[in-house]
Amino acid sequence: MHITATRGDITEQRVDAVVNAANSTLLGGGGVDGAIHRAGGREILRACERLRANDYPEGLPVGEAVATTAGELPARWVIHTVGPTYSATRDRSRLLAACHRESLRVADSLGATSVAFPAISTGVYRYPVDEAAEVAVNAIRETDTDVELVRFVLFDERTYRVFAAVTDRQ
Template sequence: MTGIVITLVRGDITEQSVDAIVNAANSSLLGGGGVDGAIHRAGGPAILDACRALRASHYGKGLPTGKAVATTGGELSARWVIHTVGPVWSATEDRTELLASCYRESLRVADELGVGSVAFPAISTGIYRWPIDDGARIAVETVRNAKTAVAEVRFVLFDERAYTAFANAL
């Protein structure tokens, strides 16, 4: 058990004053809809440029599901964006470990960057259709049990339904 302070906020992840925000990215790292699109729009072209550089070097085939990598925060108040690719929910295959890995890997990258505060969205619970109650449970349990030097994890939740699910998981 770590000394992480976990807080919940209903709002826009791009407006958070933290050291790093986590982007629920797609494997291309080149922007998309939802949280990914919002972060790229708010952070400006520096984030896309950094993602293109990652694609040209280590991630030519894209970022694998469950992994994480960091770029600049561009014009965001957060210095860093940690990109992670969540799994698409499946009724026939248990992908829980991949979702948990997104949170663990993001915290590992945060530790490498030396950051003290990280804001997460509810990874995979949007267009990837992960049920919000289960996604919240996995997120909270994984962060609570993570071995990390991060002092504050903030779950930034877009609507009341997600906020309630995370509050119940806490």
């Protein structure tokens, strides 16, 4: 598998699937979640509403992943995953790693071979970027998957530099 980092907008990625750093409601929010819902259009929201009504009435649990259509995005699918909120007193790295492993598992079930990831949990969930990058890249490297390309798409320069340094160590 080839793992890269790039600075850019995840909603513009031409890959099989983009990963959404969703909140548990699956109904949109801020950051990456809001951007994906806005750019992808109402079709993503309707698919998420069906998931909530039928499969996740209490919301999507942290560390799990589920796919929907990508609506108007250039990708085919959106894989929604809920990252953990950072805690200085509790190690939540296993949950963050699970977001990446489960997203790849869902990608495999879809037949996706290229996946774009954001920096899950590093926004409002306050996970330190340095720690998140290590956890994310290691989880992806350790996952048995048919995905051939994983691209981390980072919105700001600092986050991009951190992820690029970690991915370059492969």
